Amino acid sequence: MLIPNTDFFMPIIAPSLLSADFLNLEKECNMLNASEADWYHLDVMDGRFVPNISFGPMLVEFFRKATTRVCDVHLMIEEPGNFAEQFKNAGADNLSVHLEACPHLHRNIQQIKSLGMKAGVAINPHTPVAALNDILADIDLVCMMSVNPGFGGQKFIPFTLEKIKQLRKMIDERGLKVQIEIDGGVTLENAPSIIAAGADVLVAGNTVFKSTDPKGTIAQLKSLK
Numbered sequence: 001m002l003i004p005n006t007d008f009f010m011p012i013i014a015p016s017l018l019s020a021d022f023l024n025l026e027k028e029c030n031m032l033n034a035s036e037a038d039w040y041h042l043d044v045m046d047g048r049f050v051p052n053i054s055f056g057p058m059l060v061e062f063f064r065k066a067t068t069r070v071c072d073v074h075l076m077i078e079e080p081g082n083f084a085e086q087f088k089n090a091g092a093d094n095l096s097v098h099l100e101a102c103p104h105l106h107r108n109i110q111q112i113k114s115l116g117m118k119a120g121v122a123i124n125p126h127t128p129v130a131a132l133n134d135i136l137a138d139i140d141l142v143c144m145m146s147v148n149p150g151f152g153g154q155k156f157i158p159f160t161l162e163k164i165k166q167l168r169k170m171i172d173e174r175g176l177k178v179q180i181e182i183d184g185g186v187t188l189e190n191a192p193s194i195i196a197a198g199a200d201v202l203v204a205g206n207t208v209f210k211s212t213d214p215k216g217t218i219a220q221l222k223s224l225k
């Protein structure tokens, strides 16, 4: 993200609560609220689109009460249109749906926007960036998966770096304001090259929550250029 009237870039940091300690969620939220984290990244899984089940709107509602930060909801579910309203009511600010789960993607995006949320499209590692061509002008965010969705703590898939560059070019050439969010396997070591490739938003689960100093790790990610 470019800070207005400067050339100063600062990445948006979106810790993924999937890696948080669910027995101590209040503590985890207090830590995030006292940190430089910009967004809460909330991963919703249905056991159908991905081989794992996480949580749904009920938990998003609790996170909404716990923070004033942006609630960035990543739906890894089939037929997300059936749930968009529930996530709006739960307090989601951003709602991302998977391109691979949406035969009527344009309709899903219009629905999300008409509910007053920012609309995101998530793509799996094997989905080409070109598949976004005809939806790009309608969306606020691309959540580019750099692991196969379903689990935290996986290794970053290197070829997705090239996809970030392609998407950055596509967005800039058309003068669009779509944000690029990178999701999966982001570490302090690979984050600089992810930013250099053109990412605006870094999702980080394990890197933040399994660190001995989560708040310090968020500050380190935030200071990368």
Ligand code: DX5
Pocket (backbone or CB within 6 Å): 016, 018, 019, 041, 043, 074, 147, 148, 149, 150, 151, 152, 153, 154, 183, 184, 185, 186, 203, 204, 205, 206, 207
């Ligand atoms: C994976 C999720 C990610 C994940 C990121 O399906 O979408 O948001 O929790 O966790 P790390 O940063 O540990 O890969």
Ligand code: ZN
Pocket (backbone or CB within 6 Å): 016, 041, 042, 043, 074, 183, 203
């Ligand atoms: Zn995610």
